[in-house]
Amino acid sequence: MTFAWEASVWSAQRCYEKFMKREMWGVSYFYALEQNPGHDGYHVHALWVDCKNKSRRDIWWTWFERYGRNRIEPVNSRDDVADYCAKHVTKEGSWWNVKLLNHRHPQFAANFTLSAV
Numbered sequence: 308m309t310f311a312w313e314a315s316v317w318s319a320q321r322c323y324e325k326f327m328k329r330e331m332w333g334v335s336y337f338y339a340l341e342q343n344p345g346h347d348g349y350h351v352h353a354l355w356v357d358c359k360n361k362s363r364r365d366i367w368w369t370w371f372e373r374y375g376r377n378r379i380e381p382v383n384s385r386d387d388v389a390d391y392c393a394k395h396v397t398k399e400g401s402w403w404n405v406k407l408l409n410h411r412h413p414q415f416a417a418n419f420t421l422s423a424v
Contacts, residue, residue, distance in 0.1 A: 308370055308377040313348030316340050316402055322374060323351050327406070330369055334358055339395035339403040352395050354388060356407075 310319065319340045327336060338353040363379045370377045382388055396403055 308351040308353065309343075309375040310348060310350065311375040313343075313346065314350075316349050319349040319351060320402070320404070323353070326370065326373070330366065331355065331358070331361065333408065334361070335406060335408045337392055337403070337405045339398070339401050341395070341398060341401045352391075354382065354391060 308323070310322065314322065323338055323340075327334065335356040336353055338351055340349045340351055342348070343350055363381075367377060367379050395401055
């Protein structure tokens with residue numbers, strides 16, 4: 308996800324988190340801010356969890372109108388998620404953050420139990 312201007316790391320963070328709060332509420336996410344290659348400013352790499360019935364086309368258009376170009380692709384496997392996060396967390400000059408909401412993926416709910424000690 309890019310910006311039409313040379314966004315500082317803090318501007319990119321503010322814009323991305325505001326976008327998530329307004330347009331993608333209820334969605335857990337990981338994101339990394341990375342310096343643009345060859346020119347000033349930052350862009351965003353992100354993973355979203357549990358997007359429910361949100362349309363990729365609508366999300367794409369909303370970001371494009373406000374900030375700039377972007378590309379949204381589906382995730383194919385858990386390995387892709389781990390590789391993507393590891394790549395961006397360890398990249399030099401990158402800044403990252405994560406927001407995990409208080410919900411569980413249905414696939415794991417049956418295996419999750421609470422116990423008092």
